[in-house]
Amino acid sequence: MNFKKICVIGLGYIGLPTAATFAAQGIKVLGADINARVIDTLNKGEIHIHEPGLREAVSKAVEMGNFRAATKPEAADAFIIAVPTPFQENKFGEYNGVKYKLADMRAVTSAAEAILPFLQKGNLVILESTSPPRTTIDLVKPILEKSGLKAGEDFYLCYSPERVLPGQILRELVENARVIGGVTPESAKAGKALYSIFVKGEIIETDATTAEMVKLMENTYRDVNIAIANEFSRLADKFGVDVWEAISIANLHPRVKILTPGPGVGGHCISVDPWFFVEAAPELTPLIYHSRQVNDAQPQFVAELIKRALDSLAGKKIAALGLAYKPDVDDMRESPANEVVRLLQNAGAIVTAYEPFKPDTVSLNDALQDADAIVLLVKHTEFVNFNPAEIAKKTKTRIVIDTVNAWNNEAWKNAGFEVLRLGANKEGRG
Numbered sequence: 001m002n003f004k005k006i007c008v009i010g011l012g013y014i015g016l017p018t019a020a021t022f023a024a025q026g027i028k029v030l031g032a033d034i035n036a037r038v039i040d041t042l043n044k045g046e047i048h049i050h051e052p053g054l055r056e057a058v059s060k061a062v063e064m065g066n067f068r069a070a071t072k073p074e075a076a077d078a079f080i081i082a083v084p085t086p087f088q089e090n091k092f093g094e095y096n097g098v099k100y101k102l103a104d105m106r107a108v109t110s111a112a113e114a115i116l117p118f119l120q121k122g123n124l125v126i127l128e129s130t131s132p133p134r135t136t137i138d139l140v141k142p143i144l145e146k147s148g149l150k151a152g153e154d155f156y157l158c159y160s161p162e163r164v165l166p167g168q169i170l171r172e173l174v175e176n177a178r179v180i181g182g183v184t185p186e187s188a189k190a191g192k193a194l195y196s197i198f199v200k201g202e203i204i205e206t207d208a209t210t211a212e213m214v215k216l217m218e219n220t221y222r223d224v225n226i227a228i229a230n231e232f233s234r235l236a237d238k239f240g241v242d243v244w245e246a247i248s249i250a251n252l253h254p255r256v257k258i259l260t261p262g263p264g265v266g267g268h269c270i271s272v273d274p275w276f277f278v279e280a281a282p283e284l285t286p287l288i289y290h291s292r293q294v295n296d297a298q299p300q301f302v303a304e305l306i307k308r309a310l311d312s313l314a315g316k317k318i319a320a321l322g323l324a325y326k327p328d329v330d331d332m333r334e335s336p337a338n339e340v341v342r343l344l345q346n347a348g349a350i351v352t353a354y355e356p357f358k359p360d361t362v363s364l365n366d367a368l369q370d371a372d373a374i375v376l377l378v379k380h381t382e383f384v385n386f387n388p389a390e391i392a393k394k395t396k397t398r399i400v401i402d403t404v405n406a407w408n409n410e411a412w413k414n415a416g417f418e419v420l421r422l423g424a425n426k427e428g429r430g
């Protein structure tokens with residue numbers, strides 16, 4: 001297949017880097033997004049999200065004349081759908097008393113409908129959005145076939161999940177292995193031809209539903225493993241053990257690789273995707289469901305830890321460091337740090353949060369000044385590099401609570417601070 005022009009629908013964290021990467025290879029790329037403000041920003045060569053290297057990639061693609069953004073798709077050789085698949089806000093499913101979240105597939109539906117008027121014989125359509133199993137064949141295929149063209153015969157249709165890590169998207173897009181699930185083997189072949197334009201990692205062809213499962217399995221695997229690390233942090237707290245020390249020792253075992261506990265699991269992937277399995281088969285997913293419950297309850301555990309440090313929360317001034325869902329990104333979607341702040345506020349604390357990646361939040365100095373405690377919620381490099389003696393000059397409090405094991409206890413103690421770490425309550429409570 002010859003791909004001269006590609007249309008990428010959805011210009012967020014995945015669609016935009018994908019569009020810029022194709023454009024860098026000399027392909028003409030039209031990016032479509034329903035947000036007119038995003039379109040204006042991009043056509044000026046600027047960007048609306050933070051991702052290392054992305055600004056340069058987009059402005060270069062615009063300058064070269066290979067990337068343009070518009071509110072509607074256009075005719076193209078290939079269409080890539082990279083729109084969000086969030087939860088439904090106020091609707092839940094229920095199975096045997098277990099309440100579960102439901103995927104909101106409206107953006108995928110609209111994107112497929114937006115392609116419909118432009119779909120031609122020989123085109124390739126790829127769904128990249130993380131989706132419940134069978135979405136490609138049960139949702140996208142019937143919409144596209146309203147054109148009168150048959151998927152797998154008149155046009156090619158694939159599911160190919162993005163698997164890149166925010167913060168390293170541009171590198172991982174090129175280097176990671178890529179799975180292409182076709183509704184027919186010919187579709188998978190066409191998908192492979194498209195991604196071969198820039199992917200250096202292995203490209204594996206399979207069927208569409210397998211590719212959907214692969215994506216959900218990867219993130220669910222990680223969620224379940226983080227859940228056990230978080231549960232270990234609670235057990236360590238109860239038994240007066242330092243969970244960080246215990247994990248580092250356990251991980252010396254050649255077949256053990258325990259992940260890192262923390263204030264919870266956030267972002268738009270790992271905290272969302274396991275629900276797609278639960279929704280699709282609640283009777284088969286008790287482990288996945290309970291892992292989600294454990295991770296979602298971790299902010300509560302952190303709030304209790306802070307309460308323990310301060311005796312009570314009502315009226316206490318707390319400097320919260322970090323609101324992003326993980327280190328060195330600006331993304332605050334489903335952020336456990338935000339949830340901790342919300343729980344503290346509900347308990348009557350006065351929380352001032354400093355997030356270096358959001359310049360419109362308060363300054364570090366303002367957050368620290370009158371604080372009764374400093375709570376570290378995200379392991380941003382800026383925080384890891386803090387000099388405790390310098391911080392001591394900016395605040396009256398001498399209590400720090402480290403929920404991400406970023407700080408050296410001794411250094412903070414030497415600067416006069418009392419340090420509490422998540423999962424490392426040496427006195428024990430049990």
Ligand code: SAJ
Nearest residue numbers: 162163164165218219259260262265266267269270325326
């Ligand atoms: N977290 C922990 N402990 C850990 C690892 C992570 O508490 O040991 C937390 C993070 O702080 C964060 C959340 O989990 O709140 C998720 O962070 P992450 O870095 O594990 O993953 P994401 O959500 O940024 O990206 C994941 C990746 N999936 C896997 O590693 C299997 C990425 O490759 C996917 O492309 C991405 O989801 C996606 O888009 O689905």
